[in-house]
Amino acid sequence: MNILFDIASVLAISATLMMIISKNAVHALLYLIASLLAVSVIFFILGAPFAAALEVIIYAGAIMVLFVFVIMMLNVSSTEQKMEHELLKPKAWIGPSIISAILLGELVYMLASPTSHSMLIQEVLPRAVGKLMFSKYILVVDLAAFLLVAGIIGAYHLGQRKKISHHRYLKNENQTS
Amino acid sequence: MNIPMEQGILLAAILFCLGLTGLLVRRNVIFMLMSVEVMLNAAGLAFIVGGAAQGNADGQVMFIFILAMTAAEVSVGLALIIRMFKEFKSLDIDKASTMRG
């Protein structure tokens, strides 16, 4: 099991690394999906099958597909690829890498402690998750529902086309943008 | 089947920092959003690890909420990206810097 955990984590890290380096949008997306699947495996190992399933269905399945739709719609083509090639010179990586490294170092420092807590993995069934969610965390469920409704309405409104005005004096403005 | 908790959190931290690097480096706004996804995923991983360490379902519940939030954020974010593209005709985030001063 430990081996499985290590393999999955290496997979996740390398997929993410490839994602942030990649210049092609669709490639990056696929790398991201790979990373997400690896994390899903880790969830399974940790005894959270429900979370793993959700990760695949919603994250890798719905959200990434949204990304795909948008990338296709906006026609992120090879000209963009060339532009990315110009923008991503190696020396652009230095600053952000240093910053992230510092942050990582601090996080690691916080984690490093003489005693290691080992986890006794027991499987937590979806039933338990559901029970907890609708009893103790019921308010947060409602809040999440609000958030999703807000997201729907916002996305709908933002995605509207502007109406073409047929008013005599306003015709030249308000064309579809 | 003992996996030290520190390893899990460490993985989450590494993924988070990778995502952060991607956010800071890339100029294409879609890549930035993808990096944000990575960061959120890493946070969710940290929650699951914590929940597994305690043996109850709280970590998974929090993960579900993070997922819901991410979904809403992505939908609105992508809609905004579409509008931005239509407005500035480019996906370079530095073009959308008129709110300065």
Added chain:
Amino acid sequence: MKEYLWLIVALPFVGSLVLAVAGGKISRLASAITGVGTVTLSAVLSIFIGLDFLNNNGTPFNQTLWQWIDVAGLSPNIAFHLDSVSMTFIFVITFVGALIHLYSAEFMWRDEGFVRFFAFMNLFIGFMLILVLADNFLFMYLGWEGVGLCSFLLIGFWYKDPLNGHAARKAFIVTRVGDTAMAIGLFILFMTYHTLNIQDILANAPNTWAVGSGIAMTTAFLLLGGALGKSAQLPLQTWLPDAMAAPSPVSALIHAATMVTAGVYLIARTHVLFELAPVVQTVIAVIGAVTLLVAGLSALNQHDIKKVLAYSTISQIGYMFLALGVGAWSASVFHFMIHAFFKALLFLGAGAVIWAMRDEHNMFKMGGLWKKMPIVFWTFLIGASSLAALPLITAGFYSKDKILWLAYASDKGSGWLWLAGLTGAFITALYTFRMVFLTFFGKENAEPTKHPGMMMTIPLVVLAVLSLVGGFIELPENMGHVNLFSDFIEKTLPITSIANMGHTTEFIFQLMSAVVAIGGVLLAYQLYFNKTFPAAVPKRSPLQQFFFEGWGFDWMYNTLIVIPIVFLSTIDKKDFLDYFYQGLASLAKQLNSILSASQNGKVRWYAMILVLGAIITLTLILYP
């Protein structure tokens, strides 16, 4: 009836408020009715309350409305104290005020600031009533400052001419000097008595301060300073002639009948303190005597009709101060009342003349008006006779004569004071009838263009009647011995102690003052009646010029005070203290421009700042 005392004070304030808020929206007639009506109602009320007061034998009446302040032992109330002195004053203020308001309704009818005028006038009446009715010094000071403010507002009423603004500022600043002295005097009073209630202080003063003690003298001097400023006596008299830039009704009300007598009221009210400081009382008498001579000689050399009346006011108040100085308290208040009648009449009459002659102020450019404006002429003549104290028929004779007699006969009086007063009487008669003859007789230089209507003539007639018969309530001992007024006043103020002089001496003195008055009239007749003068400002010899300019006080103050202060303020134009505050402001601006460079609109920059912030926070948590 006496419970309505507060209404007398409240009505003018209400009128002022209504006019200030809604005056522009209601018709001119409605504003006039509001402005004149409130003061008339106050006058009617004060007559009724006066009758009630007299029926109660003149016992003082206190009415407390509410507590104003209560901090650290200082707890003045909004409260009124009605006794015979304040009764006299409110009668004069409201009655003469109502007549003047009626007059000014017609006088100011064409003016675009009509509503503003009545708002200010009502405000003034309200504050003046507070001044005389206040039962504690702080409330009186409120009225004191309030009338100063209204005087400023009304002198500078035609604000578009900068000279009027200059005159208004001069009036305010000069009286301010006096007000500051008075304020310091009030501080000393509070420190000693721990209360500012007037009656309490007056009751406790003889027990606390010895006669002639330093502190009594200092306080009395400081209060005298305030009185000198407000009443335009030496050395603070320079503002009153310039205040003639105000419309004539304002001059009549404020600078003749009421505000300038506030000093007289103050000294009469705090007579106990002045009796504890005999030196100061003598100083009052001397100041009064000197002022009346200085002002009289100045009045003799003026060509502007209102300036003559202004200097005449200064001079007549000098008489009142003279009376206060020799302890002739009721005589002083009597002269105040009579003076209010005839001086208001003279100012209103002069205003009518100026109004009819289209703003011509120079007497040498008038003439021959006695046929053209008969009512104005006859009332003016009556007023002038009262001012000149023509014997037996005019009220002015009785009041001024009483002062002259007591200046000699009182145990604080002296022959020199009497002589000064007598000379002053001669000069008064001389300049008064010079004014009458130049304005109304002689060759007609210009034709009056309009004639005053009913609203302007009725007040003139009423005041003329009062100037004649007003004196009959106080006849001297050898002429009927009517003591109505002095009995009334002596319920509050002390009886004048006279070194017994006998009736014969008194008769001789009366004869001398009669002779002097008639002599002045005759001399004026000789010099000015039907003589031709060039219709312009007359040529003056250097001495006459010196008198004309008010004995050089203006020049002296200008050189000693005004020019150095203006010089200092020009060299400190960019105030060095301002640099500090401007420096603070420019520092803030620079910090702003530095920091706002961090808001450059780039999302990645913001993200980086976020991360840096997270790193710094973590560092701070981990390291200590």
